Amino acid sequence: MKAVDLFAGCGGLSKGFENAGFNILAAFEYWDKAYECYKLNFKHDVYRVDLSDVDDVVPIIKKYSPDIIIGGPPCQDFSHAGKRVEGDRANLTQSFALIIKEVRPAWFLMENVDRIEKSLSYAVARDILKSSGYGLTETVLDASRCGVPQKRKRFICIGKLGEEDGFLFPFINKRMSEKEMTLRDYFGDGLGIEYYYRHPRNYSRRAVFSIDEPSPTIRGVNRPIPSTYVGHPNDAAPISENVRPLTTIERAMIQTFPADYKWYGSKTDIEQMIGNAVPVKLAEFVASAIKEYAANEACNIKIDFESLLKWLVQSKGLKKTSAKDVVSRIKRANKILAMPPELNDFYIYQLQQQSEFEALSTSIKSQIRRAVGFLLEYPTAN
Numbered sequence: 001m002k003a004v005d006l007f008a009g010c011g012g013l014s015k016g017f018e019n020a021g022f023n024i025l026a027a028f029e030y031w032d033k034a035y036e037c038y039k040l041n042f043k044h045d046v047y048r049v050d051l052s053d054v055d056d057v058v059p060i061i062k063k064y065s066p067d068i069i070i071g072g073p074p075c076q077d078f079s080h081a082g083k084r085v086e087g088d089r090a091n092l093t094q095s096f097a098l099i100i101k102e103v104r105p106a107w108f109l110m111e112n113v114d115r116i117e118k119s120l121s122y123a124v125a126r127d128i129l130k131s132s133g134y135g136l137t138e139t140v141l142d143a144s145r146c147g148v149p150q151k152r153k154r155f156i157c158i159g160k161l162g163e164e165d166g167f168l169f170p171f172i173n174k175r176m177s178e179k180e181m182t183l184r185d186y187f188g189d190g191l192g193i194e195y196y197y198r199h200p201r202n203y204s205r206r207a208v209f210s211i212d213e214p215s216p217t218i219r220g221v222n223r224p225i226p227s228t229y230v231g232h233p234n235d236a237a238p239i240s241e242n243v244r245p246l247t248t249i250e251r252a253m254i255q256t257f258p259a260d261y262k263w264y265g266s267k268t269d270i271e272q273m274i275g276n277a278v279p280v281k282l283a284e285f286v287a288s289a290i291k292e293y294a295a296n297e298a299c300n301i302k303i304d305f306e307s308l309l310k311w312l313v314q315s316k317g318l319k320k321t322s323a324k325d326v327v328s329r330i331k332r333a334n335k336i337l338a339m340p341p342e343l344n345d346f347y348i349y350q351l352q353q354q355s356e357f358e359a360l361s362t363s364i365k366s367q368i369r370r371a372v373g374f375l376l377e378y379p380t381a382n
Contacts, residue, residue: 001107001294002349004028004064006051006071006096010037010263010273012255013070013111016283018042020291023353025064028057033265034273040262052095058102068107068290071096072278097125100159101132109286110157111278114140117155126157135163137172144214145177147281148256149186151214154278156286171289171296183211183254195237197245199223208235208243215254220275222251248274256281303330308378316374329371333357348372 001022005014008027018024026045029035035048051057061069073092093116100108108129116122117140129136136159143152158168183191191211198216200207207229209216213236224245231239246254248270253259256279263270305327312323336356348369351357357365 001067001291002064003068003070004061004066004105006061006069006099007073007092008038008046009034009072009276009278011041012257012278012280013072013109013283014038014042015257015261016278016280016285017070017287019280019284020287022068022287022291025066026061028061033269034276037262037264037270037273040264051099052092054095054098054102058099061099061103066103066105068109069100069103069105070109070111070283072111091121093119093121093125094128097128100134101128104132104161106161107290108134108159109290110159111283112155114153114155129157129159133161134159135161135167136165137168138165139169139172141172141282141286142180143279143282144180146175146285147177147181148254148279149181149183149214150216150218150254150279151180152217152279152282154282158286158290168289168293171293172286175285175289180214182213183215186256187211187253191250193242193244195243197225197239197243199245200232203229203232206232206234206236208232208237208239210236218251218255218275220272222246222248222271255279303375303378305331308375311378312374316377325367326371326374329368330375333368333372347376 003014003017003022003024005011005017005024005027008014008029009031011027014024014027024042024044026047027038027042028047028049028051029038030048030050032048035046039046047057047060049057049060073096093110093112096110110125112122117138126136136157138155138157140153140155143150143154160167193211195208195210197207198209199221207225208231222245225239225243229239237243248263248267249259251271252261252263252274255274255277257274257277258280263273265273308330309320309323309327312318312326313320316323318326333351336354337351351368351372357368360368
């Protein structure tokens with residue numbers, strides 16, 4: 001599927017969807033530091049634009065004809081760490097919905113903090129999305145059950161045109177781990193520590209954690225151990241020389257970015273990017289569920305090749321030999337794709353991304369494109 005990433009940040013959603021086999025064509029981000037960081041890690045188009053200017057950005061997005069638009073509108077106004085008062089940034093959730101309404105991709109995914117589900121801004125955005133014809137799967141996912149060694153709850157809304165609400169739940173639920181992933185599960189002994197310090201929001205909370213539990217939510221700040229910290233009854237270990245804060249790179253890796261991911265800006269900027277990011281493996285988890293759903297839907301497409309053959313002869317005027325050649329080319333296209341996508345204009349695009357197709361002669365590729373063109377015209381194929 002072709003994807004466009006809005007409010008892309010440093011690229012957590014893009015990286016996860018890319019890992020799952022999606023073709024990211026473009027990304028949009030306004031914060032200059034995150035924009036530069038994103039460019040260091042991806043080769044596709046990246047735009048530094050204000051996405052609240054919906055009328056200006058919609059024509060740019062439309063030219064990519066995305067199958068899916070993904071994005072995490074800024075969430076600080078909904079955050080547990082913030083003042084929990086809806087403001088201008090909350091309105092960007094509505095901007096996201098308006099962009100979806102205008103571009104009308106087959107799919108979209110929106111990520112945010114769990115509190116957004118009860119916000120007025122999301123209620124307005126949801127009405128826009130529902131009135132635009134999208135079925136919604138809305139859920140709060142715990143990242144530690146989705147391949148991420150971190151207790152991080154995030155609201156996910158996946159939409160698909162013409163579907164029933166809740167359509168993706170079977171594909172999400174069967175992937176969910178019954179066990180929370182710990183740091184030791186993910187890194188083994190690679191961190192070289194047993195315990196670490198994570199600065200609490202206030203000193204009524206614990207600050208020392210074990211690698212035999214999921215990390216608490218990675219936030220946008222990373223502070224040293226204050227000399228005045230006396231410990232908390234629930235700390236996993238007492239403060240000692242064997243307890244230290246996590247490094248910036250370790251925090252990025254807990255967000256499941258690869259170790260060689262490139263970062264840009266000051267330490268403060270980078271820490272903020274990491275805290276704001278969608279964990280790569282959480283994005284990959286959801287992307288894989290979407291991909292399986294689409295493949296399953298495509299496999300349910302039944303083509304009556306005998307009827308297709310008659311239609312090619314009677315309605316399209318092909319000789320029977322030529323019609324048989326067309327059917328043969330269609331079967332070859334399906335075999336190359338293994339699990340063909342939905343029968344629409346993106347079928348040919350998806351086919352052309354396959355290395356097996358690219359290795360064919362120019363003549364054979366042309367014949368297959370022509371045959372698939374007939375299939376897309378066939379009245380009972382869709």
